[in-house]
Amino acid sequence: MTSTNLTRRRWLIAMGALGFGKPLNASVEALLAGSVNTELNPPDARGALERLKKGNRRFMEGVSRHAHESASWRSLLTKTQKPFATVLACSDSRAPPELIFDVGLGDLFTIRLAGNIIAADVIGTVQYGVAHLHTPLVVVLGHEGCGAVDATLEEMLHKPTELKYVGALIRLIKPGLKELDLNMDRTALLSAAVEANVRWSMQQLSTMPEAARALREKRVSLVGGVYELATGRVRFLDGVS
Numbered sequence: 001m002t003s004t005n006l007t008r009r010r011w012l013i014a015m016g017a018l019g020f021g022k023p024l025n026a027s028v029e030a031l032l033a034g035s036v037n038t039e040l041n042p043p044d045a046r047g048a049l050e051r052l053k054k055g056n057r058r059f060m061e062g063v064s065r066h067a068h069e070s071a072s073w074r075s076l077l078t079k080t081q082k083p084f085a086t087v088l089a090c091s092d093s094r095a096p097p098e099l100i101f102d103v104g105l106g107d108l109f110t111i112r113l114a115g116n117i118i119a120a121d122v123i124g125t126v127q128y129g130v131a132h133l134h135t136p137l138v139v140v141l142g143h144e145g146c147g148a149v150d151a152t153l154e155e156m157l158h159k160p161t162e163l164k165y166v167g168a169l170i171r172l173i174k175p176g177l178k179e180l181d182l183n184m185d186r187t188a189l190l191s192a193a194v195e196a197n198v199r200w201s202m203q204q205l206s207t208m209p210e211a212a213r214a215l216r217e218k219r220v221s222l223v224g225g226v227y228e229l230a231t232g233r234v235r236f237l238d239g240v241s
């Protein structure tokens with residue numbers, strides 16, 4: 001077989017592994033990198049979550065693979081994309097999902113806004129990820145020390161001081177924090193508020209009629225998580241799935 005044929009064959013197999021041909025047992029990464037130390041594109045939500053957890057473990061342990069960054073992989077992705085999860089995360093510079101989960105180009109369909117808030121455009125983007133890109137899993141990812149959540153607490157504890165558009169973010173976060181005991185220790189309060197805000201975003205997503213139907217029919221799963229700045233761990237929450 002000539003090298004041209006081999007390259008073409010590898011490309012065809014890779015397309016299959018991405019989900020555009022018959023399912024294959026070989027991993028596209030293994031084929032391209034000559035390595036077996038990799039994972040197939042997960043077929044379902046359970047597999048997608050497992051892949052995120054494994055990647056996060058590598059990241060925590062300082063053994064990230066940084067796969068899916070090569071020129072050959074980029075070349076494959078010019079034809080299409082098949083991300084395995086839609087992730088709604090905060091814009092915080094310390095919490096980029098691709099690094100936290102040790103994934104690469106084409107793996108995640110990512111939305112990042114301060115406070116991982118829900119707004120009409122966000123819902124539309126999540127909907128695109130699920131309906132058009134067929135990601136089996138949606139993750140709402142908050143993080144410790146979130147400035148947007150902290151600013152919301154400040155406003156609840158004191159008085160509105162934020163700029164107009166930051167204030168608009170706060171108005172979207174605030175309803176999810178209304179059950180919190182504001183007399184709690186400030187550090188504990190922020191931790192509780194970050195988790196409450198993740199659950200608030202999940203609740204808003206899961207109660208949209210189309211999303212509720214997709215969840216009921218098990219076409220998609222929804223999970224929440226909180227990223228810990230110091231340990232690098234994503235603590236996944238119980239809840240809607």
Ligand SMILES: [Zn+2]
Nearest residue numbers: 090092146147
């Ligand atoms: Zn944040």
